Amino acid sequence: MKIMVIDRDRGAIEEIKQICGDIPDVDLVIEPIKNNALDALRAEKYDAVFFDPAPQNELRPFVIGARRGISHYNPIVVLSHQLDQNTVRSQGANDVLPKPFDATSFKKRLENMRNLNMLIARLEDDSIDFPSKDGVISKSAFYQIFISCLDRADRYGEETYLTFSSIANIDEITAEHGADIANEVCENLKKYTMRIRRLSDIAGRTAPEEICLMLSRPANAEEPKMAISRFAESMAEYAELIPVGDAKPVIRVTMLAIPTGEVTFEKDFTS
Structure with missing residues (x-):
């Protein structure tokens, strides 16, 4: 995981070096000069960019410079003593890490950016x-809508929530019961997901064993929480209807927030 830190705060840089030293797959690049950092970001993709805009606290020009006119997407986490999440999101950043920070909060942001990059x-x-x-x-069609959600998050700070329902043990079912049974289980999952989804959600097939529901531009902070609560409750009730014969699937329900990359809900259900 390649990350860049753009900061003149020596204390924060030393803290980040120490934290990243405990994470084997992190390739850390420190660049205190913003213009040099922008040149590097345009030339190569980074899995996470940690940027402190102090003292000006002007963020938008940097976000534009790090993303416009290039083929890759650079997730940006703002390091700041002053800026809050609403402010940095309105200027196009993915998230904020308030200073001073500890190892747990830094690693959490790394995990979220890893989630986003993998998706x-x-x-x-x-x-x-x-x-x-x-x-x-x-x-492919779902991906194009997803890209537009990233763009709207960049331009307007809009949120999107993705709810994945999948058969977590599909390989086990295929090995034990055969491909036909596995396909039937996946088809049942699709049917039940479509039955219990909200009509306003966009549904896409993101893997043979997975359906994703997209909740765009929630009206308030409670809407995604209520949506995933109802969906998970309904999926728990239907879990016993999805198995085929002796195949006992594990249904995994996960909600991922865009643009932060945070997993806000994850739970397995089985009959």
Whole structure:
């Protein structure tokens, strides 16, 4: 995981070096000069960019410079003593890490950015697609809408919430019961997901064993919480209806917030 830190705060830099030293797969780049950092970000993708805009606290020009006119997406976490999440989100950043910070909060932001990068890589992979059917759009079409959500988060600070319902043990079911049974289990999951979803949600097939529901521009902070609570409760009730014969699938429900990359809900259900 390649990350860049743009900060003149020596204390914060030393803290980050110490934290990242305990994470084997982190490749840390320190660049105190903003213009040099922008040149590097345009030339190469970074999995996370930690940026302290002090003393001006002017963030938007940096966000534009780090993203416009390039083919890759650089997630940006703002380091700040003063700026809050609403402020940095309105200027296009993914999240904020208030100073002073500890190892736990820094690692949490890294985990969130890892989630976001993994999702982007998975959705943009065009080596496999699934046709639109029964109200569920193809993976490629879903990806295009997802990209527009990232763009609206960048421009307007808008939030999107993705709810994934998947068969977590699909490989085990395939090995034990065969591909036909596994496909039937996945088809049942799709049918039940579409039955209990909100009509306003966009549904896409993001993997053979996975359906994703997109909640765009929630009216308030409570809407995603209420939506995932109702969905999970309904999925728990239907879990016993999804198995085929002796196959006992584990249904995993996960909600991921965009643009922060935070997993706000995850739970497994089985019959």
